[in-house]
Amino acid sequence: MSNFWIILGHTYFSKLKTKSFIITTLITMLIVAGLTNMTRIIDFFNKGEGSEERIAVIDETGLLINPLKEQMKANNSDIQLEAFNGSEKDAENAVKLDEYKGLLILSNNQEGLPEAAYKARSIADSSLPSELQHYLQQIKTGLAASKINLSQEQLSKLYEPVSFSKFALEENAKTEEELNQARGLVYVLLFIIYFAVILYANMIAMEVATEKSSRVMEILISSVAPVKQMFAKIIGIALLSLTQMGIILAVGIYFVKRNMESMQGGFFEFFGFSDIPTSTIIYALVFFLLGYLLYATLAAFLGSLVSRIEDVQQMIMPMTLLVVAGFMISMFGLGQPDTSFMTIASFIPFFTPMLMFMRVGMLTLPVWEPLLGIAILIITIVILAIFGAKVYKGGVLMYGKSNSFKDIKKALQLTKNE
Structure with a gap:
């Protein structure tokens, strides 16, 4: 032995x-130490990066930027929208020089509903444009509902998810x-x-x-x-x-x-x-x-x-x-x-x-x-x-x-x- x-x-x-x-x-x-401290690591690297989330906005309608800002504020978004007074070419150059994270161009389609174009140095990061699209979608939904005379309460009912509960019949399931x-x-x-x-x-x-x-x-x-x-x-x-x-x-x-x-x-x-x-x-x-x-x-x-x-x-x-x-x-x-x-x-x-x-x-x-x-x-x-x-x-x-x-x-x- x-x-x-x-x-x-x-x-x-x-x-x-x-x-x-x-x-x-x-x-x-x-x-393991990195994964368990991931929140602190992300917070550390995010310090002082608020300027990188600045988005230049050219609002061709003159009516969309303020509702969009309100939507983002209500959802505690970190994105900062700033109206750009120059031309589209000047805004693109500002984005290339890292003065802005991206350029958002707001306009209306033939039906009078919002549409947008987003320009950035790279579109590999899909999270930011997706967030902007989400907020614009909410504005478009509200405008479309008002055109067909739907109240906010009726609109909420329309998009309210169906109640669906699941119950297990087996004992101790x-x-x-x-x-x-x-x-x-x-x-x-x-x-x-x-x-x-x-x-x-x-x-x-x-x-x-x-x-x-x-x-x-x-x-x-x-x-x-x-x-x-x-x-x-x-x-x-x-x-x-x-x-x-x-x-x-x-x-x-x-x-x-x-x-x-x-x-x-x-x-x-x-x-x-x-x-x-x-x-x-x-x-x-x-x-x-x-x-x-x-x-x-x-x-x-x-x-x-x-x-x-x-x-x-x-x-x-x-x-x-x-x-x-x-x-x-x-x-x-x-x-x-x-x-x-x-x-x-x-x-x-x-x-x-x-x-x-x-x-x-x-x-x-x-x-x-x-x-x-x-x-x-x-x-x-x-x-x-x-x-x-x-x-x-x-x-x-x-x-x-x-x-x-x-x-x-x-x-x-x-x-x-x-």
Whole structure:
């Protein structure tokens, strides 16, 4: 058993000290810190930029600029409209010299209703002209209504959205608000599971292939049982991943607490981060760990089949495609989590970590369904471990050019001959 802990400790600490681990952790921490401080960053860069939102206006009607200003003021818009007294050519030159953000030309069409043209140095930014168009549309609607003698009350009734309520008949079913929060939360956690499984499973395959290419594996395999060696590496990388995610999570929590006031409502509340159910966190951890063990075991014995590090990505490509397929299906399932296809697919072991978690987060499932999914994952991991250990033992002794999955048969034959 001591050999197991030696390999586990060596795998963990050797990876922990690598430049790639330190650099990726620091970069991810900076990204998390940036995202959680996004409101402050935007406010910082927006200081003193009010002049950049100045819009020169040539009102050919002489009647539209004031109602437009009132509309924008009522909606607390940051855009400043300024009447331009010169010619259109002079206004265009002023825009080119960055004196104005853009030029708005107001006129009436043949029916006497507003129309406009917007000119700027670049129209890549669609938000500002879209906002101007929205306010002009409101003015046009009011003018059109007055032409056909519609009162403001009648106009409001015309555009009032239809009342449409949704009610779930199943007992303990989630409300629409709860579903919106669950959808956002599950969406984010699915991304974490997806990227973590991809990243750390690849790391295991690379670890095995690297040691094999240095012929260290021949010494290890003679002194340590294949199962011990394989799981020592898997658990070592798992501890490394938990260390990295723990550091990143701590940074995220620290900055979220510091910016809690600016995060109230809006994005933060919509995505369900203001009230995360304990059961969702527990299921996320369980399915993350089981999904990791499933794909890590698969990656370990696939990595043992290659003799060169360059062949690792090609060998584990089918495994990567399985993870991607599970992720894409779960993304589709966020809109239709209760379909028969999603139910059946959630019990397929390679899709269970993401699909079952998605269904648990979105639906009120009977307890036996997630428990059955967990049991299927554990059984699959055990079967993969037994089969993988045999392939691993023979695979690490194979050298030369890899022939994809034909090498599995050769690895099993080498194991039998041992």
